[in-house]
Amino acid sequence: MDPEKEITIYDIAKKLNISAATVSRGLMDHPSVNINTKQKVVEAAQEMGYRSNHLASNLRKKKSNIIGIIVGNLNSSFMSNVIAGVEKVLSEAGYNLIISQSLDSVAKEVNIAQAMYNNRVDGLMVSLAYETENADHFESFVKRGIPLVYFDRVWPHPKCPGIEIDNVKASYHITDHLIKQGCKRIAHITAFRLSSVAADRYKGYEQALIDNNLRVEEDLILRTQLTLKAGIEAAHTILAMAKRPDGVFVTNDACAVSCMQELKRHGIRIPDDIAFAGFNNDTEASIIEPNLTTVNYKGYDMGEVAAKILINRLNNSENVSPADNKLIQKSELVIRDSSLKKK
């Protein structure tokens, strides 16, 4: 077979010595074509490697049976769990999932959105890139009536449900827990650019300090990339402080764990010298010693819920009431040894 040549219905017609119109109707299971001819057409199409014409078949069926998901980065157990939950629901509903990562770049997110649109996904799920400041590049989906569901890093939109957790509340609780354990100088490791998620966690931290009559000190706010490497650098910033914190709340676990490891290497005792708390309940949090206090919110459940909402939208295209558009998932404080100064 000449790999350069795309097989068309004309090639199939020529091979079977019938008209192209008959081939076309046969492939579309049209009643005017007799069953034997249909079978011959389908067999020849398969044998010759004919690829269904997406435009034509989608115009008829309006379905690709493919759902797209765009995430910032796949590199976390939280996101793996979300995708596992999504896959479970979609598999049961007979859809395939294609995944793309924006690598937290808005330019890449715009490209991927366009590719998914051209690929005619039946629905789209999005957790926005860290950099993204508006969601205009997803408007084509909304206009076209393709269901779009946001999760985790969401964009408020009357037609697009968003599933998230109450980040302010969760980080308020974890900061308050550190204070109750006796911490008076709590550092916060957060992001350079505040996404809605990081901003909300910062807000909760700040409010807990204020409510407990503690000062919010700019020196104790460490803005980083939140990577493993950033955790090590943050440890050195802390080690170099004239007056070190007695507690650290990090906005994600990965960065918290690498920061803890580096401080331990320099003789800092956790939680006695510095208590630690993270966020996400990633696998590492229960491997590091002492185990890391963190906020658990089930990625798997979030994925399941988001996918179910999407499938519902696909099955019922009527509008859903606005009250349905913001879904708060449950989260819980997981207290482990890294924060227990009082035992």
Add this chain to the structure above:
Amino acid sequence: MDPEKEITIYDIAKKLNISAATVSRGLMDHPSVNINTKQKVVEAAQEMGYRSNHLASNLRKKKSNIIGIIVGNLNSSFMSNVIAGVEKVLSEAGYNLIISQSLDSVAKEVNIAQAMYNNRVDGLMVSLAYETENADHFESFVKRGIPLVYFDRVWPHPKCPGIEIDNVKASYHITDHLIKQGCKRIAHITAFRLSSVAADRYKGYEQALIDNNLRVEEDLILRTQLTLKAGIEAAHTILAMAKRPDGVFVTNDACAVSCMQELKRHGIRIPDDIAFAGFNNDTEASIIEPNLTTVNYKGYDMGEVAAKILINRLNNSENVSPADNKLIQKSELVIRDSSLKKK
């Protein structure tokens, strides 16, 4: 806009009061259409949400600029690293990546392969599902001349390069290292169904025992799902043994780490009572205490190499010599405290 209606070139033609043929030529940048008309056509197409006809545009350009990747499971830092390496190379070359996971099911892999084929990916990268016993479902790509590159879990094929590491050699070395540390009864935690990867690691383990005049004991081969849960179960199997092993070589790190944690909970000292070694150098391996001895092979590098080969194939469609078809990536033994009985 009526979301049910697909915008066609006829709609654009009607709006601009020109012929559909002119719209079609305008969208394809045909020299017969004047530049002002072209611009009007393109603007109207964007405004109305016209989706490019994949068949037509691919027949012309024969390119979607999309590369597909199918992996067994995204849920490991190894696979995240592979994908990061792939993304880097593809981004630079101007391609978008769509990812699908087979969840190690051959049925799902067959479906996804078909979806990727119909979506006209320009190239495909595959790490086979755990269950897969042949690669017939990828033949349509080969026939069609769409470059296909295997990595990690590969399928030997004269036209499809495979990038892997020498699993026999690496596991021989790590088992030999345990023996040199004084281990005489080394258990091996492996998979129920032996993929080429698990089979090769088993082979290396066996050969190292034989070469060191140690018996291969069936009781010491633990066949599991290799999950975190399986690691805990394996720990209980070991605890219940009349004669416990003095070393354990696990075919992946995740399972090794959970097995170690459970044994530690039951008072087993590592490495004194039982030395441990894993495979993959996942993040957990350097968080668990004692840190886990393992085999490092760079997922990022493997992803980069695989993507570069794919891009080369896309740019030069001529056949590559068979010698090019099996690429062995370097791997190295990372010795940490979990295996150091002799210090």
